[in-house]
Amino acid sequence: MTASTDRRSLFKLGLAGAAATLAAPQIMTRAASAQQAAAPLASDAFSRFTLGDFEITVVNDGARTVPEPQSIFGTDQSAETVGALLEDNFLPAERMQLGFAPTAVRTGSEVVLFDTGNGEGGREGGVGRTRERLAGAGIAPEDVTLVVLTHFHPDHIGGMTEGGEPAFPNARYAAGRAEYDFWLDAARAGTPAENGHQLAKQTVEPFAEAMTFVEDGGTVLPGITAMAAFGHTPGHMIFMLESGGRPLLLTADTANHFVLSLQRPDWEVRFDMDKAAAAATRKRVFDMVAAERMPFIGYHMPFPAAGYIETLDTGYRFVPESYQFDL
Numbered sequence: 480m481t482a483s484t485d486r487r488s489l490f491k492l493g494l495a496g497a498a499a500t501l502a503a504p505q506i507m508t509r510a511a512s513a514q515q516a517a518a519p520l521a522s523d524a525f526s527r528f529t530l531g532d533f534e535i536t537v538v539n540d541g542a543r544t545v546p547e548p549q550s551i552f553g554t555d556q557s558a559e560t561v562g563a564l565l566e567d568n569f570l571p572a573e574r575m576q577l578g579f580a581p582t583a584v585r586t587g588s589e590v591v592l593f594d595t596g597n598g599e600g601g602r603e604g605g606v607g608r609t610r611e612r613l614a615g616a617g618i619a620p621e622d623v624t625l626v627v628l629t630h631f632h633p634d635h636i637g638g639m640t641e642g643g644e645p646a647f648p649n650a651r652y653a654a655g656r657a658e659y660d661f662w663l664d665a666a667r668a669g670t671p672a673e674n675g676h677q678l679a680k681q682t683v684e685p686f687a688e689a690m691t692f693v694e695d696g697g698t699v700l701p702g703i704t705a706m707a708a709f710g711h712t713p714g715h716m717i718f719m720l721e722s723g724g725r726p727l728l729l730t731a732d733t734a735n736h737f738v739l740s741l742q743r744p745d746w747e748v749r750f751d752m753d754k755a756a757a758a759a760t761r762k763r764v765f766d767m768v769a770a771e772r773m774p775f776i777g778y779h780m781p782f783p784a785a786g787y788i789e790t791l792d793t794g795y796r797f798v799p800e801s802y803q804f805d806l
């Protein structure tokens with residue numbers, strides 16, 4: 480990150496790009512038949528479907544290419560074992576792609592954004608595009624009424640501000656009580672969590688007065704229920720959506736790779752702060768998703784990040800959503 484003038488020019492570029500997208504002629508054509516006038520249906524920047532009375536927009540914040548998957552996933556396994564599982568699944572062993580998928584929900588009375596992406600700090604690396612792409616999907620920053628944070632890792636809270644200003648100026652906020660209490664505790668200073676503590680102080684604490692704190696089973700809004708899914712971080716929360724009798728679980732970072740975390744849920748993951756708790760949570764959550772045959776959106780699943788879970792002998796298989804929401 481450089482001078483604030485650079486941040487402001489990025490800010491303007493983002494809005495200009497959004498305005499250009501909204502003015503694109505094909506959107507005008509589509510609006511004639513679309514229920515949501517002037518709201519485009521899908522692009523590689525976002526995906527949109529309905530769940531009962533909710534309109535769901537999954538946003539592509541961008542993706543990073545990362546070397547040495549075995550340095551992140553299966554850190555208690557040999558590199559050969561991790562590489563073999565990737566190759567069995569038609570994936571390269573030596574590098575991987577990690578995507579980021581915040582989700583916006585129009586409930587009818589509110590526009591709720593779950594996580595904010597990498598934000599401006601990630602933009603040089605090709606990520607941090609959530610705000611711009613939401614605008615391109617017909618959801619202006621000013622339209623967001625509630626920002627919900629699943630946890631306080633930088634790829635989820637990085638987009639809270641833009642150019643030193645609130646990125647979503649009309650929003651209230653909600654986050655897990657335990658997550659907030661962990662990261663904002665001054666006792667984190669001098670521990671491995673110190674960087675996260677500093678980031679949370681800069682990025683989340685300024686919004687504390689506008690923030691509601693949720694706990695396991697708490698209602699965020701009608702049809703949106705918080706569920707504790709601790710392990711990845713001490714207060715990691717996931718959210719069950721339900722509208723018109725149809726469920727959709729936002730599993731956030733319960734699983735961080737569609738093959739490595741799901742097919743081998745017990746493998747240790749560098750990003751999981753409590754590795755045993757994270758593995759237990761992974762199995763509890765995805766056992767439920769599989770048993771209920773319900774769709775889910777995973778923040779790091781391959782875009783558009785929505786799918787189903789089939790149980791395997793060793794874990795689970797990710798089954799991407801195709802047209803289930805369209806029929």
Ligand SMILES: [Zn+2]
Pocket residue numbers: 632634635732778779
């Ligand atoms: Zn994440």
